[in-house]
Amino acid sequence: MKLKYFILLIVLASFGAIGYGFSIQEETEALSHKFIGFGTVGLFLVAMPLFLFKESKGKKMKDYMLTEENIRRMQKKEMEKPENQ
Template sequence: MKIKLKHIIFIIMLASLGAIGYGLTLEEKDPQAPKYIGGGTVGLFLVAMPLFLWKESRFKNMKDYMLTKENIIKMQEKERKNTENQ
C-alpha cells in the first residue's frame, strides 16, 4: 500500500486539530494544555501548510503567475475577447 503525500498532510492536519481541541478542553484543569495547543498550532502552520503548498506548486511554472508585460498583454487580449463575445 502506497501512502500519498496528501494522506500524510491530512493525517498531520487531523492530529494538529485534535491536539488543539484536546488542549482547549483541558484549559482550566491541566497546566499542560498550552503545550497541546502550541504543538497543534506548530503542526498545522509549520508542517502541514508548507507541505501542502509545496505539493500544490511543485510542477507549476511560476512565470505564469508573475505580473510581467507579456502576461498583462495576454490578460488584456482575453478580456477583449470576452467582451466581444458578450
C-alpha cells in the same frame, strides 16, 4: 507512505491537539496552551508548506507571476469581451 496521507495525518493530529488543548483548559492552563500552540505550528509551519510543495510539483511558477507578458495577455482578454457582459 504517500505524502498525501502523511499531510492528512499531520492535519488530524494538529486539530486533535488543538481540540484537546481547549478541552483541558480549565484544569491545566499551561499545558493546554502548549497543546494549542503545537497544533497550530503543526498546521501552519508543517502541513501547509508540505501541501503547497506537493500541489505545486510540475507547475510553472512563471504562469502565476504578474509579468509584463501576463499583464498584456489579461488586457487583451478584457478587450475581447462583448459589451453585454
